[in-house]
Amino acid sequence: xxxxxxxxxxxxxxxxxxxxxxxxxxxxxxxxxxxxxxxxxxxxxxxxxxxxxxxxxxxxxxxxxxxxxxxxxxxxxxxxxxxxxxxxxxxxxxxxxxxxxxxxxxxxxxxxxxxxxxxxxxxxxxxxxxxxxxxxxxxxxxxxxxxxxxxxxxxxxxxxxxxxxxxxxxxxxxxxxxxxxxxxxxxxxx
Numbered sequence: 124x125x126x127x128x129x130x131x132x133x134x135x136x137x138x139x140x141x142x143x144x145x146x147x148x149x150x151x152x153x154x155x156x157x158x159x160x161x162x163x164x165x166x167x168x169x170x171x172x173x174x175x176x177x178x179x180x181x182x183x184x185x186x187x188x189x190x191x192x193x194x195x196x197x198x199x200x201x202x203x204x205x206x207x208x209x210x211x212x213x214x215x216x217x218x219x220x221x222x223x224x225x226x227x228x229x230x231x232x233x234x235x236x237x238x239x240x241x242x243x244x245x246x247x248x249x250x251x252x253x254x255x256x257x258x259x260x261x262x263x264x265x266x267x268x269x270x271x272x273x274x275x276x277x278x279x280x281x282x283x284x285x286x287x288x289x290x291x292x293x294x295x296x297x298x299x300x301x302x303x304x305x306x307x308x309x310x311x312x313x
Contacts, residue, residue: 158181158182158183162182162183162186165183165187165264165265165266165268166183166262166263166264166265167180167181167182167183167184167185167186167187167262167263167264168180168181168183168184168260168261168262168263169181169184169247169260169261169262169263170258170259170260170261171198171217171247171258171259171260172257172258173221173257173258173259174257176197176198176199177195177196177197178195178196178197178198178201179195180263184263187233187241187243187263187264187265188201188204188233188235188263189235189236189237189239190235190236198214198217202214204233204234204235204236205231205232205233205234206231206232206234208231209229209231209232209233212229212231213229213231213245216229216247217247217259220247220248220249220256220259221249221256221259222256224249224251224256225249226246226247226248226249227245227246227247227248228244228245228246229244229245229246230242230243230244230245230266231243240267241265241266241267242265242266242267242269242270243263243264243265243266243267244263244264244266245261245262245263245264246261246262247259247260247261248260248261287304287306288306288307290306290308291308292308293305293306293308293309293310293311293312294306294308294309295309
């Protein structure tokens with residue numbers, strides 16, 4: 124503007140935004156890959172800030188816990204989703220992590236707010252700032268399917284063992300390294 128208030132000229136700036144847009148696109152692609160990977164592996168990430176007593180997590184973490192993604196939980200509030208023995212183990216593990224810098228790895232049951240029971244594995248470790256533990260970070264994995272498969276294998280193994288132990292004939296299994304299994308009838312023959 125000049126002294127009489129009329130537009131006297133224009134001042135502007137131009138910038139090439141190509142690199143910024145490419146970086147933003149790459150970041151979106153990486154976030155999408157991380158989200159899809161977590162969903163496939165049924166593993167979520169979480170962080171705990173002890174100064175605000177706030178747990179926050181990834182989309183998969185909220186799905187595993189059965190709570191809305193905008194629901195930041197306090198530590199004790201989240202521990203109510205576990206049976207008392209698992210809650211106590213997690214409470215003690217978190218305390219040792221925050222006070223002594225010990226990482227932890229806990230497996231147990233979780234009951235979501237809608238009543239779904241899941242077997243989960245929680246791992247956590249401290250994060251330091253200027254020599255002080257300022258937060259915990261970790262993962263939570265839904266191990267329900269894995270736990271059910273292990274249970275079925277135990278049941279089938281027990282069933283097979285009961286069959287082999289009740290037959291009158293000797294049954295054994297060997298490898299090139301030697302005898303792996305023998306029922307009592309086989310041992311009696313020897």
